[in-house]
Amino acid sequence: MNAAEIKSGIESCLKAQAFDAKQPKHLYEPMAYLLEHEAKRVRPVLAVLAYRYCGGQNLEGMIETATAIELVHNFTLMHDDIMDHAPTRRGKATVHEKWDTNIAILSGDALFALAYPLLIKNFPHQASELVNFFTKVVVEVCEGQMEDMDLAGSATGGIPAYLEMIRKKTAVLIGGSLGIGAIAAGASKETVNKIYQAGELMGIGFQLQDDLLDVYAAQADFGKQVGGDIIENKKTYLLLRAMEKADRYRKEALLNWMQHQGNATEKIAGVIQLFNELEIREEVEAKISGYFREAETVLNSLQDEAGKAELLSYLEMVFQRKK
Amino acid sequence: MNAAEIKSGIESCLKAQAFDAKQPKHLYEPMAYLLEHEAKRVRPVLAVLAYRYCGGQNLEGMIETATAIELVHNFTLMHDDIMDHAPTRRGKATVHEKWDTNIAILSGDALFALAYPLLIKNFPHQASELVNFFTKVVVEVCEGQMEDMDLAGSATGGIPAYLEMIRKKTAVLIGGSLGIGAIAAGASKETVNKIYQAGELMGIGFQLQDDLLDVYAAQADFGKQVGGDIIENKKTYLLLRAMEKADRYRKEALLNWMQHQGNATEKIAGVIQLFNELEIREEVEAKISGYFREAETVLNSLQDEAGKAELLSYLEMVFQRKK
Numbered sequence: 298m299n300a301a302e303i304k305s306g307i308e309s310c311l312k313a314q315a316f317d318a319k320q321p322k323h324l325y326e327p328m329a330y331l332l333e334h335e336a337k338r339v340r341p342v343l344a345v346l347a348y349r350y351c352g353g354q355n356l357e358g359m360i361e362t363a364t365a366i367e368l369v370h371n372f373t374l375m376h377d378d379i380m381d382h383a384p385t386r387r388g389k390a391t392v393h394e395k396w397d398t399n400i401a402i403l404s405g406d407a408l409f410a411l412a413y414p415l416l417i418k419n420f421p422h423q424a425s426e427l428v429n430f431f432t433k434v435v436v437e438v439c440e441g442q443m444e445d446m447d448l449a450g451s452a453t454g455g456i457p458a459y460l461e462m463i464r465k466k467t468a469v470l471i472g473g474s475l476g477i478g479a480i481a482a483g484a485s486k487e488t489v490n491k492i493y494q495a496g497e498l499m500g501i502g503f504q505l506q507d508d509l510l511d512v513y514a515a516q517a518d519f520g521k522q523v524g525g526d527i528i529e530n531k532k533t534y535l536l537l538r539a540m541e542k543a544d545r546y547r548k549e550a551l552l553n554w555m556q557h558q559g560n561a562t563e564k565i566a567g568v569i570q571l572f573n574e575l576e577i578r579e580e581v582e583a584k585i586s587g588y589f590r591e592a593e594t595v596l597n598s599l600q601d602e603a604g605k606a607e608l609l610s611y612l613e614m615v616f617q618r619k620k
Numbered sequence: 621m622n623a624a625e626i627k628s629g630i631e632s633c634l635k636a637q638a639f640d641a642k643q644p645k646h647l648y649e650p651m652a653y654l655l656e657h658e659a660k661r662v663r664p665v666l667a668v669l670a671y672r673y674c675g676g677q678n679l680e681g682m683i684e685t686a687t688a689i690e691l692v693h694n695f696t697l698m699h700d701d702i703m704d705h706a707p708t709r710r711g712k713a714t715v716h717e718k719w720d721t722n723i724a725i726l727s728g729d730a731l732f733a734l735a736y737p738l739l740i741k742n743f744p745h746q747a748s749e750l751v752n753f754f755t756k757v758v759v760e761v762c763e764g765q766m767e768d769m770d771l772a773g774s775a776t777g778g779i780p781a782y783l784e785m786i787r788k789k790t791a792v793l794i795g796g797s798l799g800i801g802a803i804a805a806g807a808s809k810e811t812v813n814k815i816y817q818a819g820e821l822m823g824i825g826f827q828l829q830d831d832l833l834d835v836y837a838a839q840a841d842f843g844k845q846v847g848g849d850i851i852e853n854k855k856t857y858l859l860l861r862a863m864e865k866a867d868r869y870r871k872e873a874l875l876n877w878m879q880h881q882g883n884a885t886e887k888i889a890g891v892i893q894l895f896n897e898l899e900i901r902e903e904v905e906a907k908i909s910g911y912f913r914e915a916e917t918v919l920n921s922l923q924d925e926a927g928k929a930e931l932l933s934y935l936e937m938v939f940q941r942k943k
Contacts, residue, residue, distance in 0.1 A: 324766040376729060380722040399703040399769060402725055406699060406732065407762040413736060414752045424747040429737045439730040443647040446722060 298356055300342055300611050306357075307341045310364040314411070327392040327404040331371050334387040339615050340474040341367045346611055347478030347492055350604035358419030362427070362481055365416035366474050368408055369431075373438055373470075375405035380446065409435075420481045427480055430489075434473035441465025448532060456537050460501065463534075468500025488599065495595040499616045502588030506616075508533040509581050512569060524565035530555045534584075535577050536568075542575045589616065621679055623665055623934045629680075630664045633687040637734070650715040650727040654694050657710040662938050663797040664690045669934055670801030670815055673927035681742030685750070685804055688739035689797050691731055692754075696761055696793075698728035703769065732758075743804045750803055753812075757796035764788025771855060779860050783824065786857075791823025811922065818918040822939045825911030829939075831856040832904050835892060847888035853878045857907075858900050865898045912939065 298306070317329035341363035348359045377383075378391040379401050385391060393401035416431055417424040444462040448454040476493035484492075510519060511526045512535060526533050536551075543551060551571055557564045572578065596609060621629070640652035664686035671682040700706075701714040702724050708714060716724035739754055740747040767785040771777040799816035807815075833842065834849040835858060849856050859874075866874060874894055880887045895901065919932060 321763055321766045321770060323770060324763055376725055379725060398721075400766075402699055402702060403762055403766055403769075406729075407759050409729065409732065410755050410758045410762070413755050417748055417751060421748045424751065425740055425744045428740060428747065428751060432733050432736050435733045436730050439726055439733070440644055440647055443644045443723075443726055446726075447644060447646060 300346065300607070303342050303345045303356075303360065303363075304338050306345075306360040307338045307364055307367060310360050311367065314364075314368075323396065323400050324404050324407055327375070327396055327400060328371070328408050330395070331375060331386070331392055332367070334389060336387065337615070338367060340370055340470060342611065343471065343496065343608075343615075344474040344478040344481075346604065346608040347475040348482045349478075350599075350602055350608045351479045351482035351484040351488060351492075352602060353478070353482030355419060359478065359481055361415055361418055362420060362477065363474070365412040365431075366470075366477060368412040368415065369435060370470060372405045372409040372412070373435075373442070375401050375408065377442055380442065416477075423480055423483065427477065430473070430476060430480055434469055434476075437465045437469045441467070441469065454532070456534065456541065459532065459534060459537055463504040464497065464501055467504045468497045471500035471503070472496030472498075491595050491599055495592040495599075495612075498588050498592035498595065499612060502585045502592070503616045505534055505581055505585050505588070508535055509578065509585070512572065513578060524561070524569075527565050527568045528561050535572060535581060538580065539572055539575050539577050542577070543571070547571055547575065623669065623930070623937075626665050626668045626679075626683065626686075627661050629668075629683040630661045630687055630690060633683050634690065637687075637691075646719065646723050647727050647730055650698070650719055650723060651694070651731050653718070654698060654709070654715055655690070657712060659710065660938070661690060663693055663793060665934065666794065666819065666931075666938075667797040667801040667804075669927065669931040670798040671805045672801075673922075673925055673931045674802045674805035674807040674811060674815075675925060676801070676805030678742060682801065682804055684738055684741055685743060685800065686797070688735040688754075689793075689800060691735040691738065692758060693793060695728045695732040695735070696758075696765070698724050698731065700765055703765065739800075746803055746806065750800065753796070753799060753803055757792055757799075760788045760792045764790070764792065777855070779857065779864065782855065782857060782860055786827040787820065787824055790827045791820045794823035794826070795819030795821075814918050814922055818915045818935075821911050821915035821918065822935060825908045825915070826939045828857050828904055828908050828911070831858055832901065832908070835895065836901060847884070847892075850888050850891045851884050858895060858904060861903065862895055862898050862900050865900070866894070870894055870898065 311332050314328075314332075316325040316332070319325035341360075344363040344366055345356065345359050348363075349356065353359055374386060375392050378386055379393045379398055383391050384394050389395075391401070392404065396404075413428065413431075417427050420427060441462055441464070444458070445466055448458060448462055472493040472495070475496040476489050479489040479492050508526065511521070511533070512524065514523050516523045522528075525531075526536075530536075539551060540548060551568065554564050554567045554571070557567070592612075596612075599605065634655050637651075637655075639648040639655070642648035664683075667686040667689055668679065668682050671686075672679065676682055697709060698715050701709055702716045702721055706714050707717050712718075714724070715727065719727075736751065736754075740750050743750060764785055764787070767781070768789055771781060771785055795816040795818070798819040799812050802812040802815050831849065834844070834856070835847065837846050839846045845851075848854075849859075853859075862874060863871060874891065877887050877890045877894070880890070915935075919935075922928065
């Protein structure tokens with residue numbers, strides 16, 4: 298089973314939940330709707346690859362466990378979209394837009410609950426460990442989302458707080474997916490920790506890449522509007538670092554652009570010029586490489602079991618993306 | 621350990637979670653705040669009593685498991701209050717009023733997650749069974765809340781739909797608490813089912829009692845405003861049954877009162893007069909007795925183990941309330 302086949306196993310397992318056939322409709326239809334959106338299923342695929350790397354034999358069973366991770370990921374999307382007032386997700390109306398906020402709250406709650414039985418179904422001997430680990434991951438994701446909202450509303454909050462926030466909000470679930478695969482396979486605590494840690498490092502690098510692409514991607518390759526973060530004055534790593542590095546005059550210029558009410562293209566160009574003068578791109582690229590190198594060091598310290606090459610190449614493919 | 625001592629064990633365990641000391645504050649303070657409200661802790665006490673009745677010896681451990689039920693109960697309150705736009709809960713501002721909706725969503729999510737490790741902590745051999753049972757209960761509670769919202773917005777929806785809604789929204793968690801105690805004690809499937817069923821029947825009776833008390837309680841004894849449901853035109857069992865029983869003229873009179881814009885005291889008196897003419901009170905009282913008798917029959921069919929008398933007397937005390 299290669300990564301593409303694992304992904305299609307996840308898709309089948311998602312369909313087998315048959316949320317579109319359950320009652321009451323307003324509770325289950327939004328789950329089916331959100332899960333039908335085209336998606337890469339990175340997290341569950343990682344979980345299955347980590348499971349196989351750690352010697353797990355019950356791939357079919359692990360696919361169900363991995364699907365639980367995708368359910369939780371989608372539960373967080375459903376609730377985050379309410380909190381962020383997001384009108385669309387993956388090009389389609391968000392659940393709270395298509396239905397309403399109450400339905401998005403409640404459907405998300407039930408989706409989250411339904412993940413737990415699926416998580417442990419095929420690994421009863423690891424049930425406690427899986428539940429504890431999984432919960433810790435989800436709670437950190439919630440902490441990350443709260444820190445994100447706190448930072449957005451605060452004038453302070455520097456780079457360390459930003460990195461800690463993206464660690465929790467994004468990277469923990471990447472690392473957690475790998476960790477769950479390792480736990481299900483009965484790996485040692487040391488292996489679980491290492492594989493988790495590598496995933497977390499890659500997750501942070503991945504999110505920084507996301508910040509970078511938002512500014513520097515070629516529009517033709519990029520799913521969203523290039524410069525979207527700049528238009529919204531989003532406190533990304535790039536903006537925070539630019540504010541740190543800028544001299545008095547450039548700081549004032551940046552703050553002026555942030556209050557700019559006119560043409561968005563001009564604003565984007567103006568901010569990018571400042572980023573370029575401050576060599577933000579080079580700096581962030583170096584930082585991302587640093588995270589990936591650190592992750593690779595951890596991964597290389599893992600034993601050379603069957604499945605390691607495939608796990609590594611999938612990680613590389615997913616996280617070294619250019620768009 | 622009597623019921624009062626169990627309750628104080630639950631309170632200690634809730635305090636031991638130390639939510640007020642955790643970061644980020646906006647995630648954890650609302651949990652501490654809501655859990656500090658004075659409450660009867662009926663569900664966790666029932667779980668511990670059921671555990672003891674089923675021969676469980678690790679009462680301290682069971683108190684932690686039972687506390688997980690209280691966490692989930694409070695998670696549902698936090699989210700239901702958003703959906704119902706409730707300004708107060710137990711006499712204090714609701715979480716979304718005191719903080720905001722986003723905080724109430726996210727804090728509730730994390731509170732729910734945190735229940736799972738606590739649920740299984742001391743009963744690793746029953747971990748899978750506890751997680752599956754608990755999840756089924758929570759999902760039914762979500763279904764009940766959705767059905768409640770669906771019914772509130774619909775012109776149709778008769779008594780069977782109403783009874784099914786209150787079964788899920790209220791009774792399932794009462795029965796579920798008893799069931800969790802039985803599962804933790806390693807009781808047979810038959811005992812778990814019976815004790816669950818008895819709790820569910822009592823829970824339905826309890827909710828109907830609530831509908832009745834809202835209209836017929838003595839104001840001095842009653843925590844809320846008597847007649848609150850009537851003012852809000854809430855589709856309670858009483859109103860649904862009155863609409864069924866009423867002849868053409870009384871139906872019109874009821875509908876007129878429901879559209880009454882003037883004095884609330886007059887509206888309450890007018891609706892109560894119609895209820896009285898239709899003998900709604902007597903009928904609902906008989907129905908409630910029916911549920912309690914049915915529950916007692918199930919409970920009496922349980923074996924006479926130590927702790928049965930205390931379980932029964934607590935159930936009687938809690939559910940045969942007059943205020």
